[in-house]
Amino acid sequence: METLEQTKSRFADHVKLLQDKITQKLRDIDPELQLTEDIWERLDYEGNPGGGGRTRAFSGNIIENAGVNTSLVHGAVSDAFAKQIGGTDNTMWATGISLIIHPRNPRVPTSHANFRMIQAGDKYWFGGGADLTPYYPHVEDFQYFHDIWKNACEPYGHYDKWKKTCDEYFVNKHRDNEMRGVGGIFYDHYNSGDLEVDYNMFTNISESFIESYFPILEKRRDEAFTEDDEDFQLHRRGRYVEFNLLHDRGTHFGLKSNGRTDSILISLPGRCKFSYAYKPKAGSVHEEMMQYYFPRDW
Amino acid sequence: METLEQTKSRFADHVKLLQDKITQKLRDIDPELQLTEDIWERLDYEGNPGGGGRTRAFSGNIIENAGVNTSLVHGAVSDAFAKQIGGTDNTMWATGISLIIHPRNPRVPTSHANFRMIQAGDKYWFGGGADLTPYYPHVEDFQYFHDIWKNACEPYGHYDKWKKTCDEYFVNKHRDNEMRGVGGIFYDHYNSGDLEVDYNMFTNISESFIESYFPILEKRRDEAFTEDDEDFQLHRRGRYVEFNLLHDRGTHFGLKSNGRTDSILISLPGRCKFSYAYKPKAGSVHEEMMQYYFPRDW
Numbered sequence: 001m002e003t004l005e006q007t008k009s010r011f012a013d014h015v016k017l018l019q020d021k022i023t024q025k026l027r028d029i030d031p032e033l034q035l036t037e038d039i040w041e042r043l044d045y046e047g048n049p050g051g052g053g054r055t056r057a058f059s060g061n062i063i064e065n066a067g068v069n070t071s072l073v074h075g076a077v078s079d080a081f082a083k084q085i086g087g088t089d090n091t092m093w094a095t096g097i098s099l100i101i102h103p104r105n106p107r108v109p110t111s112h113a114n115f116r117m118i119q120a121g122d123k124y125w126f127g128g129g130a131d132l133t134p135y136y137p138h139v140e141d142f143q144y145f146h147d148i149w150k151n152a153c154e155p156y157g158h159y160d161k162w163k164k165t166c167d168e169y170f171v172n173k174h175r176d177n178e179m180r181g182v183g184g185i186f187y188d189h190y191n192s193g194d195l196e197v198d199y200n201m202f203t204n205i206s207e208s209f210i211e212s213y214f215p216i217l218e219k220r221r222d223e224a225f226t227e228d229d230e231d232f233q234l235h236r237r238g239r240y241v242e243f244n245l246l247h248d249r250g251t252h253f254g255l256k257s258n259g260r261t262d263s264i265l266i267s268l269p270g271r272c273k274f275s276y277a278y279k280p281k282a283g284s285v286h287e288e289m290m291q292y293y294f295p296r297d298w
Numbered sequence: 299m300e301t302l303e304q305t306k307s308r309f310a311d312h313v314k315l316l317q318d319k320i321t322q323k324l325r326d327i328d329p330e331l332q333l334t335e336d337i338w339e340r341l342d343y344e345g346n347p348g349g350g351g352r353t354r355a356f357s358g359n360i361i362e363n364a365g366v367n368t369s370l371v372h373g374a375v376s377d378a379f380a381k382q383i384g385g386t387d388n389t390m391w392a393t394g395i396s397l398i399i400h401p402r403n404p405r406v407p408t409s410h411a412n413f414r415m416i417q418a419g420d421k422y423w424f425g426g427g428a429d430l431t432p433y434y435p436h437v438e439d440f441q442y443f444h445d446i447w448k449n450a451c452e453p454y455g456h457y458d459k460w461k462k463t464c465d466e467y468f469v470n471k472h473r474d475n476e477m478r479g480v481g482g483i484f485y486d487h488y489n490s491g492d493l494e495v496d497y498n499m500f501t502n503i504s505e506s507f508i509e510s511y512f513p514i515l516e517k518r519r520d521e522a523f524t525e526d527d528e529d530f531q532l533h534r535r536g537r538y539v540e541f542n543l544l545h546d547r548g549t550h551f552g553l554k555s556n557g558r559t560d561s562i563l564i565s566l567p568g569r570c571k572f573s574y575a576y577k578p579k580a581g582s583v584h585e586e587m588m589q590y591y592f593p594r595d596w
Contacts, residue, residue, distance in 0.1 A: 036574060036575070038575070057574035057575070059573070059574075065572075065573070065574065067574065174553045174559045175559060234569075238566070241539060241543070241572075242543060242563070245539070245540060245543035245544050246543050246553070255472045255544070261472045261473060262574060262575040265540070265572065266574050268536070268572035269572060270571060270572060270573065271532075271569070271570075271571050271572075272569075272570060272572075273568060273569050273570075274363075274539075274563065274566035274567060274568060274569075274570075275357070275363070275568065276334060276355035276357075276363065276365065276560060276564050277334070277336070277355070277560040
């Protein structure tokens, strides 16, 4: 049987491989895509080497901006931090992939995903998920995205709960509980007690990202769009910014723990708009879209 | 001698009059300016009528977007809220003006100000300030802005301290302590013990906003600008959004206390940009501008 250390190492390799696969898919789709890769290192709470990461930032024509990041961090943490993450001592270890894709065309949804394995003291767990933020009511795309994640999670009996957790998490409470997008799956602190089973489940599930999103991107990338479509997209991206900066625990956690700011805020869209008391035009397809930013069965 | 109730009522009238004066200045400057006025009411913590406000949202050609808001709120508050604001019982009363002006031309600075009077239990105080966020190194404008506020505050002996408080407040800690703009003045919880003196000082100081900002707006409004100027402006506006959503106590306080979201987030710029690891072009006037986003003597 594999040791915990061996599994951690395999998970770290897994997320880096997934990063490479998604990088390749993005390059295939957008020949103009510029990639900036930053390899960074960090110090732990006591000032000792504490791992680092590989940040990949993209900008292009089809893809306005995207980030596909991995990191592997470890070492001493503060008492407050140990308490916050529920650790049994003042050490932690974490590896994961976090990605965001903001296409330029407003008929193509934005997508976000992350998958991670964390150890704090002698406890460890897996977490992550994927969610879709569309700007146009191509309802069949929303159904497709959820279907893929349902197929990925249902064999383990987790779809219903993880879908619900996602619906509850990506919410702008200050905007009458509007969701950031149309949801997906999200879960945290998962540990069934069987490391091998959990590892296989999480790596399998994470592999579904490419299938869940890229067919939508390829199908819609050249779809004609209007100025109104773009105006709605840019305002909804504004709401995306509001969620990430006001509510996202990962963003706050990263910034408060002296994470690498540029890697964390890579999640923000290239362009966005804010207008006082913004509402889509009455009777428009964008007004129709608004109903999908609330939980529903998929 | 005037009672506290009479002074509170006079301060409420003062901020409404100032709102009207600033509204008129904006209209004089931008004939295309559209004004949306929303009169709103709120309930207090116990569900009783708790005052309300007058929100004025502007959008036009010279002024891309602006908000000039007043409110007068009162009534019961939660224990937690009373504790947070240092009240002596579970009641509060507050009135003030809060304003933001985002001109379209990147050669014209953004400006923000607020002035307020607050009572919590049997304690009361004044607070507020004004700050400038320029995007182009028209250094004489920064000096002018600070000179006006220096002239306003120095007779009371407050300029040095209030300038410093401002420099320390509008800071993006997560961006290597870069300031949002070039500062101004800011102060809170002011009560000298002499209500009449404090009232006269704060109303006098607040009157300086028009003189501090509108001459800069008029001087620069028609100045030719480049695409690079606008790109820098939109990225710095992105940092403005980061400050307001990640760090601004007033924004968090307003949203957490069930304030009116649209009136609070009126502070955000109409358009903005985010790019991974953004830096102005080497050797550009915008790179030169960066040095002013740190405290200096004015």
